[in-house]
Amino acid sequence: MIVELEGVEKRYGATRALAGADLVVPEGSVFGLIGPNGAGKTTTLLIVSSLLARDGGRVRVAGTDPQTDPEAVRRILGYMPDFFGFYDNLTTVEYLDFFAAAQRIPPPRRPAIIADLLSLVELEDKADTEVNSLSRGMKQRLSLARALVHDPDLLVLDEPASGLDPRARIQQRELIAELARMGKTIIISSHILSELEGICSHLAVIDEGLVKRQGEIGEIRHALTETHRIVARVPDERIDDVFDLVEAMPETDEVVVESGLARFTYQGGDEVSARILAAVVAAGIPVFEWRTESAGLEEVFMVITGDGS
Amino acid sequence: MNPVLGREMRERFRTRRAAPLFTLWVLGVGLVGYLMYLLAREIAQSGFGIGRAIAGGFVGRFLFETMALIMLTAVILVVPGLTATSVVAERERQTLHLLQVTQLSAFQLVLGKLGSSLAYLGLLVVAVMPVLALPLLFGGMGFGDVAAAVGMVLLTALMLGSVSIWVSARARSSRGAVAGSYLWAIGIGILSFLLLLGEFVVFHLDDPDGGPEGVEYVSTWVNPYFGMVSAIEAPLARRFEVPFPTPFTPFDAVLFVRQGQTDPFGVGFVEPGFAEPGGERLPTRRPPVWMYTVAIYLVIIVLTLRAATRRLRVPTSRIREPRRTRGSP
Numbered sequence: 001m002i003v004e005l006e007g008v009e010k011r012y013g014a015t016r017a018l019a020g021a022d023l024v025v026p027e028g029s030v031f032g033l034i035g036p037n038g039a040g041k042t043t044t045l046l047i048v049s050s051l052l053a054r055d056g057g058r059v060r061v062a063g064t065d066p067q068t069d070p071e072a073v074r075r076i077l078g079y080m081p082d083f084f085g086f087y088d089n090l091t092t093v094e095y096l097d098f099f100a101a102a103q104r105i106p107p108p109r110r111p112a113i114i115a116d117l118l119s120l121v122e123l124e125d126k127a128d129t130e131v132n133s134l135s136r137g138m139k140q141r142l143s144l145a146r147a148l149v150h151d152p153d154l155l156v157l158d159e160p161a162s163g164l165d166p167r168a169r170i171q172q173r174e175l176i177a178e179l180a181r182m183g184k185t186i187i188i189s190s191h192i193l194s195e196l197e198g199i200c201s202h203l204a205v206i207d208e209g210l211v212k213r214q215g216e217i218g219e220i221r222h223a224l225t226e227t228h229r230i231v232a233r234v235p236d237e238r239i240d241d242v243f244d245l246v247e248a249m250p251e252t253d254e255v256v257v258e259s260g261l262a263r264f265t266y267q268g269g270d271e272v273s274a275r276i277l278a279a280v281v282a283a284g285i286p287v288f289e290w291r292t293e294s295a296g297l298e299e300v301f302m303v304i305t306g307d308g309s
Numbered sequence: 310m311n312p313v314l315g316r317e318m319r320e321r322f323r324t325r326r327a328a329p330l331f332t333l334w335v336l337g338v339g340l341v342g343y344l345m346y347l348l349a350r351e352i353a354q355s356g357f358g359i360g361r362a363i364a365g366g367f368v369g370r371f372l373f374e375t376m377a378l379i380m381l382t383a384v385i386l387v388v389p390g391l392t393a394t395s396v397v398a399e400r401e402r403q404t405l406h407l408l409q410v411t412q413l414s415a416f417q418l419v420l421g422k423l424g425s426s427l428a429y430l431g432l433l434v435v436a437v438m439p440v441l442a443l444p445l446l447f448g449g450m451g452f453g454d455v456a457a458a459v460g461m462v463l464l465t466a467l468m469l470g471s472v473s474i475w476v477s478a479r480a481r482s483s484r485g486a487v488a489g490s491y492l493w494a495i496g497i498g499i500l501s502f503l504l505l506l507g508e509f510v511v512f513h514l515d516d517p518d519g520g521p522e523g524v525e526y527v528s529t530w531v532n533p534y535f536g537m538v539s540a541i542e543a544p545l546a547r548r549f550e551v552p553f554p555t556p557f558t559p560f561d562a563v564l565f566v567r568q569g570q571t572d573p574f575g576v577g578f579v580e581p582g583f584a585e586p587g588g589e590r591l592p593t594r595r596p597p598v599w600m601y602t603v604a605i606y607l608v609i610i611v612l613t614l615r616a617a618t619r620r621l622r623v624p625t626s627r628i629r630e631p632r633r634t635r636g637s638p
Contacts, residue, residue: 085402101312102411
């Protein structure tokens with residue numbers, strides 16, 4: 001585990017930002033931290049990033065306590081805050097060179113590193129452009145390059161897609177996926193759940209300063225939603241047979257059919273879905289498609305935070 | 310080289326106003342230097358003849374003293390403005406966290422900020438070196454005097470810069486940081502004169518001359534002008550029959566009274582420590598003011614840099630958000 005939090009507490013005066021949060025981030029994962037505004041996401045990330053001192057509990061980042069040995073944590077951690085500024089009078093290369101120098105990368109190594117980073121974030125053609133003339137999406141990518149300048153194992157991204165247009169969001173998702181393929185552990189916080197859909201391997205839901213649920217994203221979905229929805233595509237002339245067969249099964253419910261598509265819900269795990277499929281196939285009905293519709297992150301979030309059923 | 314220092318210097322010179330300001334500064338100092346030269350000539354001509362004045366070093370001395378006071382005043386006015394926003398501006402444009410999660414220590418951050426302000430000031434001084442070097446050509450003072458003046462100017466700059474960095478590290482807005490820094494500069498540069506006035510009233514109510522033992526004016530210890538004047542060894546020697554004050558004369562007068570030497574308004578024309586030309590050296594009762602000034606300033610520098618470093622050290626118990634102003638992100 002690259003990040004571990006145990007019973008972490010943090011207060012801002014009378015406000016309790018973290019009330020004993022526990023979090024475990026596996027190495028190599030893309031870890032989504034979701035929660036409403038004010039849930040404690042940014043506070044958690046600031047503590048992990050060695051910027052904020054906790055009031056209680058235990059934190060380990062790659063085995064090191066960020067409060068007692070922040071330098072060691074900063075060597076392996078790249079941080080991108082939710083709001084950040086730039087040095088507008090610098091060019092893109094100068095900006096990265098400055099942070100490379102701040103990360104104590106020797107001058108002879110910097111040009112190659114910067115060229116690689118600009119290539120990674122697709123800003124090669126903006127190398128000599130002043131930062132203030134970059135678009136918001138480009139600036140966000142440049143900031144990601146900045147966080148990567150010392151090749152950290154762990155990336156902490158606080159609301160990285162805020163303020164981005166759809167194209168820039170897609171580019172950023174691709175970039176994060178590429179970084180995950182490179183073996184980086186990435187923690188992404190967001191309150192826009194669609195941002196995290198499809199890119200996170202793991203998830204933690206934080207609310208009122210507590211981590212309400214965490215784990216592999218599939219497991220969480222499965223565990224939280226007992227009722228699953230199946231979409232089956234069969235030949236149009238056999239759709240009534242499917243209806244009769246599925247509706248007669250005790251595990252199924254809400255069976256709806258329409259021109260070659262059958263939709264129904266069932267109670268239970270994957271073995272139930274497999275048993276229904278086997279029954280349909282045994283009845284001699286060709287099955288073109290058999291798909292389980294998982295609960296979206298929003299549904300998961302609503303269930304966990306107690307705002308949904 | 311400290312990365313913050315390098316970046317700050319680059320940024321400072323890329324702003325639109327950098328070149329016009331620099332040009333105005335050089336022109337301004339040059340103009341003042343020329344006007345002071347004309348004034349010194351005028352004074353000398355009316356007093357004891359321009360030929361003797363130049364030969365005796367009056368013109369050079371007058372120019373030197375004027376330029377030294379102008380440089381010191383410029384430092385008091387410029388350094389807080391250059392330094393006050395250095396840290397709070399990082400907080401306002403939300404780049405401070407980005408620096409704090411690098412391998413740079415808080416002390417390196419502080420040194421980089423201070424260094425860039427002082428380096429800029431250094432460039433301003435270097436740019437007007439020809440004007441400052443002019444008095445050397447006329448004579449009346451030596452390299453030791455220049456070194457003492459430059460030393461005290463730099464120490465004052467370092468002290469005010471350190472204080473401003475500390476104020477900046479504490480401030481929540483640039484406006485507050487600038488106001489706070491200038492309050493310090495005014496306190497040291499102007500309020501200490503008012504305190505001196507108070508000391509004069511208290512000490513000299515009954516004894517206008519201060520007596521043979523002199524009086525210790527504590528306010529002169531923190532005043533950079535007295536520090537500089539006392540560090541410069543030789544006020545104008547008594548080479549002229551017609552006494553005429555130079556810019557240092559009022560400061561010399563106070564310093565001489567402090568040492569128990571009377572006739573303060575004639576001292577601008579007497580070698581320090583002598584009652585009359587070629588006479589016996591008068592006893593020095595107190596260490597020179599500049600020693601106290603240097604010691605006090607060094608303590609202030611150490612304390613404020615330490616406090617600023619502590620302010621910027623992370624992890625901290627609370628993240629200090631900048632005060633939002635209209636138009637800020």
